Amino acid sequence: MAAIGSMTASANGWAMKRGFGPVAILFWILLALLPMLELVTDDPSFDYYMFMGQSMLIYAIAVLGLNLLIGFNGQISLGHSAFFALGAYTAAIMMTFAGWPFWATLPIAAAVCFGAGFLFGFPALKLEGHYLALATFTLAIAVPQLLKYKPIAPWTGGVGGVLLEKPEPPEWLGLSVDQYLYYLCLIVAMLMFWLVFNLLRSRSGLAMMAIRDHTMAAGTMGVDTSMYKTVTFGISAAITGVAGSLSAITIAYVAPDSFTLQLAISFLVGLVVGGLASLPGCLIGGAFIVLVQNSAQSISDWMKTSFALRYDVPAWAIYGVLLLLLMYVMPTGVMGGITVLRHKIAGRRSTRVNAPSPTVVRPGKTAGETTPAA
Amino acid sequence: MDFFVQQIAAGLTSGAIYACVALGLVMIYVSTDHINFAQGEMAMFATYLAWAMIDAGLPYWIAFGLTVAVAFAGGLFIQRVVLKPLENAPVLALVVCFIALLSIFNALAGMIWSYTIKQFPSPFPARDVFGNGLVSVQQLGVVAVTLVMLGLLTVFFRYTTLGLAMRAAAQNATSARLMGVRVSWMLALGWGLAAAIGAIAGMLVAPIVFLDPNMMTGILVYGFAGALVGGIGNPLGAVAGGFIVGVLENLVGSYVIGNELKLTFALIVVVGVLLLKPAGIFGRVIVKRV
Numbered sequence: 001m002a003a004i005g006s007m008t009a010s011a012n013g014w015a016m017k018r019g020f021g022p023v024a025i026l027f028w029i030l031l032a033l034l035p036m037l038e039l040v041t042d043d044p045s046f047d048y049y050m051f052m053g054q055s056m057l058i059y060a061i062a063v064l065g066l067n068l069l070i071g072f073n074g075q076i077s078l079g080h081s082a083f084f085a086l087g088a089y090t091a092a093i094m095m096t097f098a099g100w101p102f103w104a105t106l107p108i109a110a111a112v113c114f115g116a117g118f119l120f121g122f123p124a125l126k127l128e129g130h131y132l133a134l135a136t137f138t139l140a141i142a143v144p145q146l147l148k149y150k151p152i153a154p155w156t157g158g159v160g161g162v163l164l165e166k167p168e169p170p171e172w173l174g175l176s177v178d179q180y181l182y183y184l185c186l187i188v189a190m191l192m193f194w195l196v197f198n199l200l201r202s203r204s205g206l207a208m209m210a211i212r213d214h215t216m217a218a219g220t221m222g223v224d225t226s227m228y229k230t231v232t233f234g235i236s237a238a239i240t241g242v243a244g245s246l247s248a249i250t251i252a253y254v255a256p257d258s259f260t261l262q263l264a265i266s267f268l269v270g271l272v273v274g275g276l277a278s279l280p281g282c283l284i285g286g287a288f289i290v291l292v293q294n295s296a297q298s299i300s301d302w303m304k305t306s307f308a309l310r311y312d313v314p315a316w317a318i319y320g321v322l323l324l325l326l327m328y329v330m331p332t333g334v335m336g337g338i339t340v341l342r343h344k345i346a347g348r349r350s351t352r353v354n355a356p357s358p359t360v361v362r363p364g365k366t367a368g369e370t371t372p373a374a
Numbered sequence: 375m376d377f378f379v380q381q382i383a384a385g386l387t388s389g390a391i392y393a394c395v396a397l398g399l400v401m402i403y404v405s406t407d408h409i410n411f412a413q414g415e416m417a418m419f420a421t422y423l424a425w426a427m428i429d430a431g432l433p434y435w436i437a438f439g440l441t442v443a444v445a446f447a448g449g450l451f452i453q454r455v456v457l458k459p460l461e462n463a464p465v466l467a468l469v470v471c472f473i474a475l476l477s478i479f480n481a482l483a484g485m486i487w488s489y490t491i492k493q494f495p496s497p498f499p500a501r502d503v504f505g506n507g508l509v510s511v512q513q514l515g516v517v518a519v520t521l522v523m524l525g526l527l528t529v530f531f532r533y534t535t536l537g538l539a540m541r542a543a544a545q546n547a548t549s550a551r552l553m554g555v556r557v558s559w560m561l562a563l564g565w566g567l568a569a570a571i572g573a574i575a576g577m578l579v580a581p582i583v584f585l586d587p588n589m590m591t592g593i594l595v596y597g598f599a600g601a602l603v604g605g606i607g608n609p610l611g612a613v614a615g616g617f618i619v620g621v622l623e624n625l626v627g628s629y630v631i632g633n634e635l636k637l638t639f640a641l642i643v644v645v646g647v648l649l650l651k652p653a654g655i656f657g658r659v660i661v662k663r664v
Contacts, residue, residue, distance in 0.1 A: 076469055123649050129465035130409040134598060135645050137411060141595050142641040149634050261591070265473055272470055311485040320477035327467050328459060
């Protein structure tokens with residue numbers, strides 16, 4: 001998987017050095033202060049903005065899970081919507097049938113998804129690149145149908161899904177429901193980013209990235225590659241699953257048709273837009289997904305009037321064109337682009353701490369024949 | 375017994391369609407080593423073109439021929455314009471690119487022709503072959519088209535200079551280039567062929583499942599399964615794999631798990647084959663030199 005490494009090269013060093021520096025802390029504090037804007041604004045749709053904020057954070061967590069797998073470990077997954085669904089359904093079923101409080105479902109969802117991801121990681125061990133993408137692609141397509149399966153309908157609600165109740169904030173907090181849920185998402189997001197940040201700085205994190213950059217070399221250096229790959233798959237699934245259960249709690253509804261391949265694609269879009277192997281990029285990606293979904297109609301209207309189109313432009317066309325453009329122009333996403341800019345402004349090539357060497361031996365070619373990284 | 379025969383016949387029919395999709399996938403795989411996730415949506419889009427032509431009053435077979443030609447040109451165009459710059463790009467960039475194409479084609483079809491399902495004419499009459507309600511002419515026609523296509527492709531690859539050049543380019547790009555084969559164009563040709571085959575698959579399946587922008591999603595997964603079962607580097611294997619998967623799907627669907635878990639069955643086949651016999655039944659095991 002040396003190949004993915006080259007795409008992450010410029011994003012990676014920056015993310016690792018500055019991840020939770022003063023800028024990041026300031027940014028998180030800003031996010032925490034956002035609900036307080038209610039005191040100074042009397043915008044009637046404020047609660048809706050809070051809901052959008054929740055969705056952005058949830059997508060950011062999901063993208064974080066995917067990024068850990070693709071960006072830092074070099075395994076491609078197009079099936080993370082499956083783990084998102086698993087997390088959502090775990091939360092929904094525990095709240096409905098076991099009567100658990102909403103917060104208690106999060107660790108359970110994480111554990112269940114870790115297990116599922118770990119198990120799926122075993123076949124994934126043998127598969128590389130295109131094949132892993134293929135297997136996970138199939139998983140993403142199979143999931144909605146599986147969720148509608150009649151014999152498990154008493155728990156999953158079949159086609160209709162499960163309707164939940166939104167949690168009520170405690171009186172003494174004095175928050176509205178949406179503010180309360182925003183804080184829930186924010187706290188979980190901070191926890192997840194902090195965990196991943198620390199994980200990546202540890203020996204295990206180095207091992208993950210070493211596997212991404214050159215699996216065989218990592219193995220030679222004593223890294224248990226299959227163990228690391230399956231565990232990374234599990235952790236990645238767990239994080240995405242937590243995002244899924246958060247989405248079940250905040251939307252208070254789960255249904256099979258919200259967990260289609262298109263959901264998995266939107267995670268991928270968030271990942272590519274934000275930047276591979278970049279933690280701040282996950283937040284950008286999450287925000288981007290929600291913004292495009294919310295403004296698809298206005299973007300479509302704008303395109304219709306300015307290009308005299310006869311047709312509506314759906315969000316998927318925008319996603320698709322954007323993905324293509326990014327692959328040509330800015331394969332490292334927004335954060336990668338920022339890093340490149342910073343280097344240009346600073347007028348020097350910074351030493352890349354965790355970045356792979358720019359020249360890699362591509363597997364499948366004759367040894368010694370090297371190709372410059374993209 | 376009749377039910378069993380009917381299931382086999384239905385299985386062979388859907389198997390023929392999976393075989394077409396698998397053939398398209400194999401075309402791209404052997405020439406570029408990529409798995410084209412947009413194969414299904416490309417086929418769907420081509421089928422819409424055919425529908426539009428028929429709707430405009432063209433006779434079926436003329437629309438059929440035109441669509442195949444347009445699809446061929448379209449595949450060529452996609453390889454030249456979209457994928458050429460990414461020839462040496464990492465796997466992830468390619469996967470993202472295919473996913474992008476998938477989204478674009480799906481969105482475009484929905485945009486232009488709306489998401490309401492449409493009826494697509496079949497060139498074959500729906501009546502029985504033997505008059506006992508077991509096998510219809512429609513089913514026989516679909517299987518025949520697939521087999522004819524496989525025959526033509528075999529002849530093309532085995533007995534024409536161009537086919538030989540394409541095989542050479544796929545197997546050893548460097549040597550082929552030294553022999554004067556324009557490797558990059560051979561890849562484009564592979565894409566063109568894949569798109570044309572996909573268009574045929576789309577036009578065969580549309581009368582059965584009705585035309586809508588998402589009609590190929592499940593079929594693509596079965597195409598993958600078929601290609602993998604037969605060995606993704608082998609056209610003959612892919613066709614055999616398509617038929618095997620089609621029949622199995624119908625039998626398992628009607629006797630074991632019911633129709634609700636058909637996609638899960640495909641998932642199990644895909645993961646199972648990749649795990650147990652990644653080269654497929656007819657494929658060669660490829661040993662990587664490091």
